[in-house]
Amino acid sequence: MNNKEQFHRALLLLGCLAVAFAGLGYRLVDWQVLRHDELSARAERNTQREFREAPRRGDILDINGNILATTIPVKTVCADPVILSNQTAVVAQLIAPLLQLNPAAIAQRLLPRLSLATNSNGQIVTNQSHYVRLARNVPEPTWQQINAAMTNFTLEVGGRKLTRKEAEFQYDIRYHGIYAESDQLRVYPGGALASQVIGFPSVEETNINGHFISKIVGCDGIEMAMQKQLSGVDGWRLTETDKAQNELVALRDEDVFARDGLNVVLTIDSQIQHIVETALAEGFQQHSPKSITGIVVRPRTGEILAMASLPTFDPSQPGSISPETRNRVITDVMEPGSTFKIVVVSGALDRGAVKLADEFDCEHGHFAFAGRTLHDHEAYGLLSVKSIITKSSNIGAAKIAIERLGDQQLYNYAWNYGFGQRTLIPLPGEARGILYPVKDWSKVSIAQIPMGHGVAVTRLQMLFAMAAIANHGWLMQPMIVSRLQEHDGNIVQRYGPQRVRQVISEAASQQMVEALKTVPTKDGTAPDAALKEYLVAGKTGTAQKAEHGAYVPGKYISSFIGFFPADNPEICISVVMDEPRDGGYYGGKVCGPVFHDIAARCASYLNIPPDPSLNTNAVPLMADTLLRK
C-alpha cells in the first residue's frame, strides 16, 4: 500500500466523519434552534408540574370561641383503570371493605372507558380514561389503610417467579393504580345548633385536565354571606418531578402558600342558642304550631345571642333541608298583632300627645270607625294609656292613633322603628316587610295599624323595635358577626355596635317601660311570662292570619316580646308561634311560658343579678347561712 492509497483512505474516512458530524450538527441545529420552542415546551410538560394548594375554609365560631362549623381534610380516592387493566376485580375485592362499598360496584366503575379530549391541533380525540373517582370524603386513616393494602398487592402468577414485565406491572398497580386527592369536608360539631344562622355548604367542582377540583361554597346563612372571607386564597407550587412523579425539591420554582380563610366569630352564644332551641322544642311539642321562632338580643348593643326557628335542619345532612326549615326570623313577614301597639303608644308619649294616666273610652268592646267595627277581647270602659297596654286594648290603641297621633306621625314612628326596611343584618334572604305610605292607606288603616294589622313585619324588626324601647329609645343595628380573625386568633376586623337612630326620647321610653312592666302581671295579658327574681317588661301579640285577602278564623300568629331586668335591661327575647293548635292561641298563654323558660335559664347562665326592687333576692339569706356556719 503506497502513500497515495493511504491518503485516499484517510480522505474517505475524513469525508465519512465529516458527513456524520454534519448530520449530527444538523440534528443539533434542528433540535436546539429550529424546533427549540416546541421541544423545550414538551420537555417542560414532561418535568414541570403545577400543584394547587387549596386554602382551608375558615371556621365559624360562637362568641366564646366554640366551633360551630369547621373544615377537616379528607381524601377523594381515585383509580387509574388503564394501569389496573385486568386486575380490577382483585383490586375491587381488596379495597371495597375499607371503603364500605360493594366490590361489584367498584369493579364496574373500574372498567376501561374512553374520555374525550382535545389534542394539540385542536382536534377532539378519544383517550382511555386514567381517572375514576371511587369515593369522596374518605378519612385520612381509611386512606392509609387502603394505601397499605395496595402496597401489599401481589400479582397471581401460579407460584412462579414474576417476569420483569410482570414485576413492573405489579409495581404500577401497587403505587399508581389507586391514588388519593386532597379534599375538604365541612363539619358541624353542634349538629343542628344554630343551623339557620350558619347556613349550609355545597361543593362546586371545576374540571381541570380531567381532574375535578372541588371547592366548598356557602349556600345560606353566614356560610353564604361571608363566603369571600371564609374561602381564602389558593396557593400553588411550580416544580419538577422525576419519572416516578416524585417532586424534586431542589428544582422548585414558585412556591406560594395558600392563604386560609378567616374565622368568623359570631355574636351567637352557643349555650344560649341551645337554651332557646330546647325551650322552643318543648313549646313546639306542647302547642304543635306550624313553626316557632325565638331570638335573644342585648338591647344596648344589638348583639344577637341566639336566633332559632323550628322546624330546623342539620347542615351535615343535606336531605334534611327544605323550604320549611328556612330562617323565618328574617325571611317571613307577618302581621304583628298587638305587639305593634308599642309603636303607637310610644310615639304618642314621645310627642307628648298623651300621658300614661290619660284615659280613653274603650266603648265596651265595640267601636265603629270608617264603616268597620273594632273589637276588644273583653269589654272595657275607661282605660288609662298604661292600662291600654296592660289589657292590650285594640280600641284604646286605635283611639290614641286617631285622636292624638295622626296618620303621618304614626307612619313616621313606624318607619323610624325600622318597619318597611331591611335591618341590614348580614344574612341572606332578609325580607323588607310591608309599610304602605300614608297616601296608600284606606280610611280604616289608622285604626287597624295600631293593633298590628295592615302592616307586615319580620320577627327581627319587631324585636328590635322593642329593644329600642329597652335601650332608651335608641334603635340599634342587629349584630350577628362580632369579628373576623385568623387561625392563630389574630383579629383582622372587629365589628362594633351601631346606633341607627333615636326613635323616641329617653323619658318616653321610661314611661313605655313602666307600661310594659304591667303586662307580665296578674292584671296583664302575660302573667306566665313573669319571673320571680326579675321585673319583666313585654308585650303580647295575637294576630289572626290573613290568607287570600281574608282573615282565617282559628289561625293565629301568637307572640311575646319582652326584656328584663325591666329597669336595666340585659336581654330582650322574642317568641313567636305560627298557628298554635293545642293549648290555646293567645300570645301570653302559649308564648309567655316559653319566654319564661328561656329568660330564667339565660339569667342563670349570664349570672344576671336579681332585681333588688323585687325583694326576693336570696343572696343575703345565703350569705347569712354561710356566716352562721
Added chain:
Amino acid sequence: MAKNRKNQAAEIRFGPVLKVVLLCSLICSAAIGYVWQKSQIERLGHQILDREKRLQSLKNDNKGLADQIAFLHSPVMLDTQARKLNLGLAPAQPFQVVRMVDLPFTPEPDGPRQYAERPMAGGTP
C-alpha cells in the same frame, strides 16, 4: 540517540509527576464533590418532602383533636351526656348563687400592714 534515551530514563523528574497527580486529584475531588453535593441536595430534598408531609399530618391531627374538643364542649353534647348519666345536673337557681359584693376600699388606720413580716423579737423561730 540511545545515550540520550538512557540518560532520560534514568532521570526521575518529580515536578511534572506532581503536577499531573495534583491535576488529577483536583479533577477527581471536584467530580466527587459535585456528585456528593448532588446527592446531598437529593437527600435534603427527600427530607424536606418527608418533613412537609409530617408537618401536614401533625397539623391535621391537631385539627382533628381541636375538633374533638369542640364536639365535646358543644352544649348539645354536654346536655346529652348530663341527661344520659343522670347526674341530677340542673341550672343553678338564683337562691343557690352567692354573689360577692365589692366593698369600697378603706385604708388601714395604722398604715399598711406587712403580711409577710418576720418576727424581729424572741430570738430564732
